[in-house]
Amino acid sequence: MIHIDHLKKSYDSFTLECSLDIPKGVITGIIGMNGAGKSTLFKSILGINPIDEGNIQIPDKQDIGVVLSETGFSEFFTVSDITSILKCTYKRFDEDLFHSYCQRFDIPLDKKTRTFSTGMKAKLNIIIALTHHAKLLILDEPTAGLDVLTRDEILDILRDYMEQEDCTILISSHISSDLESLCDDLYVIDHGQIIMHEEMDTLLSLFGVLKVSKEDYDNLDKDYLLEVMKEPFGYSCLTNERQFYSENYPTIVIEQNHIDTMIPILLKGERL
Numbered sequence: 001m002i003h004i005d006h007l008k009k010s011y012d013s014f015t016l017e018c019s020l021d022i023p024k025g026v027i028t029g030i031i032g033m034n035g036a037g038k039s040t041l042f043k044s045i046l047g048i049n050p051i052d053e054g055n056i057q058i059p060d061k062q063d064i065g066v067v068l069s070e071t072g073f074s075e076f077f078t079v080s081d082i083t084s085i086l087k088c089t090y091k092r093f094d095e096d097l098f099h100s101y102c103q104r105f106d107i108p109l110d111k112k113t114r115t116f117s118t119g120m121k122a123k124l125n126i127i128i129a130l131t132h133h134a135k136l137l138i139l140d141e142p143t144a145g146l147d148v149l150t151r152d153e154i155l156d157i158l159r160d161y162m163e164q165e166d167c168t169i170l171i172s173s174h175i176s177s178d179l180e181s182l183c184d185d186l187y188v189i190d191h192g193q194i195i196m197h198e199e200m201d202t203l204l205s206l207f208g209v210l211k212v213s214k215e216d217y218d219n220l221d222k223d224y225l226l227e228v229m230k231e232p233f234g235y236s237c238l239t240n241e242r243q244f245y246s247e248n249y250p251t252i253v254i255e256q257n258h259i260d261t262m263i264p265i266l267l268k269g270e271r272l
């Protein structure tokens with residue numbers, strides 16, 4: 001659905017370099033710290049940023065629903081004004097669906113969007129992305145600024161959308177639990193480079209984080225350790241063979257099943 005081959009985009013002191021494949025029917029998550037290059041990647045995919053090198057293949061714009069931090073609409077527009085623009089922009093704009101989402105999320109049609117709270121703006125951005133029956137959703141931090149309940153509601157809507165529209169989603173978030181519960185595939189990006197790509201099932205079933213004292217670490221078979229990070233108590237170690245360590249070192253603590261615990265080691269740890 002999206003094919004990115006050796007993309008390169010440089011700013012003064014930052015370079016994004018990556019290749020990615022986003023298969024049809026899959027929800028792919030991108031996670032990374034502030035400034036890692038997520039928005040640069042999304043804007044490059046959408047052609048908003050001219051790229052320096054590489055090749056990007058994406059579907060027709062009519063088939064893409066987008067959430068970026070800026071809607072692209074003037075904040076002096078009301079939602080009704082935006083509706084008129086969407087009708088002209090998207091051949092398959094579904095006005096009834098748009099209004100039903102606005103009602104569900106308490107988005108007033110007649111107020112200028114500059115009077116909206118951060119959460120209301122975020123909800124409107126998502127509604128805009130979801131209401132022209134897009135086959136591909138490209139969502140940059142769609143849940144930023146939303147409270148926990150609304151975040152969960154948005155994630156449920158995305159899951160429903162996947163089932164009904166048989167679509168593909170590329171989504172970024174700072175909130176790893178959002179991605180963990182939604183995505184099939186995960187890329188971790190750091191300083192403009194992809195440092196890990198794994199299926200979510202593999203991450204959750206095989207990976208784990210060992211919490212060991214210095215003495216335990218010295219005695220550990222390190223063949224299946226990927227990264228290690230110093231801690232006040234000793235070391236945190238990322239493994240992709242959790243079972244090996246739980247069987248052979250039954251007394252050590254192994255945290256599992258949460259990418260939250262793995263990401264800091266990937267980003268700050270030392271590769272073995």
Ligand SMILES: Nc1ncnc2c1ncn2[C@@H]1O[C@H](COP(=O)(O)OP(=O)(O)OP(=O)(O)O)[C@@H](O)[C@H]1O
Pocket residue numbers: 011012014032033034035036037038039040041
């Ligand atoms: N138009 C620009 N001109 C110069 N530098 C830029 C521009 N846009 C982004 N950058 C730089 O590129 C780097 C990556 O920024 P980007 O917005 O892609 O990160 P991000 O992962 O989306 O971060 P965040 O999570 O904070 O939104 C940053 O160092 C940023 O300062």
